[in-house]
Amino acid sequence: MKTQTTVAAQPEPISRFSEINGLKLHYLDWGGDDTRHTFLLLHGGAAHAHWWDEVAPRLMPFGRVLALDFRGHGRSQWPEPPVYGPAAYIEDLKKFIEQLKTRVIVVGHSMGGAVAQWTAVERPDLLEALVIVDALPGPPPLWRRLMWRWRRKVQGGKRPELDSAESLARKFRLSPPGTYLSPQALSRLALAGAEQLPNGRWTFRFDPETRAWRRMSHPPRPPRLRRITTPTLILRGAQSTLLRRWKARSMHRKISGSIFREIPRAFHHVPLDNPSDTAAAIVEFVESI
Secondary structure, eight states: OOOOOOOSSOOOOEEEEEEETTEEEEEEEEEOOTTTOEEEEEOOTTOOGGGGTTTHHHHGGGSEEEEEOOTTBTTSOOOSSOOOSHHHHHHHHHHHHHHHTSOEEEEEETHHHHHHHHHHHHOGGGEEEEEEESOOSSSOOHHHHHHHHHHHHHHTTSOOOBSSHHHHHHHOOOSSOOOOOOHHHHHHHHHHTEEEOTTSOEEESBOGGGGGGGGTSOOOOOOOGGGOOSOEEEEEETTOSSSOHHHHHHHHHHSTTOEEEEESSOOSOHHHHOHHHHHHHHHHHHHHO
16 A cells, blocks of 8 residues: 555744854754654755755654755855865765764755765765665766856856846746646745845845856765665656666666665656655655665
8 A cells, every 4th residue: 555645734844054064054844753763855956945845744744854955055054165066065964964863864856865875875874764866876967067067157157136036936947947847836946945135136045156066176986886785765757857767777776775766747856746756655665664
């Protein structure tokens, strides 16, 4: 029988901050019984913690649910001078989990999934389980990096400023672009990661310098998947153009004892496209271990 993860009403998370490596990092806390499990949800690049708004309430009956904003993303502080990249994110994640004083089930989407994989290799003692959601092992592919470079050049390295919230919502695009979200849901997601400036204009809460992290640090080697001993679930959006099926199956073969599942009706942004099946797959996996 399929695990039931539907909730009667969507609870509002509490917005909290934690001092990590000299920065104020923001996270959402939906609550839940941390004596059962603690879920820590990680977003992808240029995203934010609200990517998990529809998944998190479905996990609450099974433990405490948190979603972290990486440095330079969402409501988390921007480092000055800018220090970004996998090494910085991994160190922040490790410190954040240590402050929780409990092992966590890390659920990472896209960039967050890559950071989770590195962490599972380096500090398996911090993790109860690992869920990789449409994430490649290691940094993004060359074509994605070239696209970011072109976009930074076009935008001049600065955040775009729009004259209204409506204009900002119209400008918002997912990358890669495929999604099942309605225009209204996309607008809500855009505004959840936006702010109004003192000059009255609107912009995204995202430091464009996060895309230029290779100027700040050397790219690390891809995580050695065969060294991951944590119970692992690999989820792929059935229509994803980022994580190809052959690549997901290769990851599955390398991580001993891992489970691989495809989420139907989902492109790359699996938590947005199909939160119900995503949460159900996570719960079924966690209950099985």
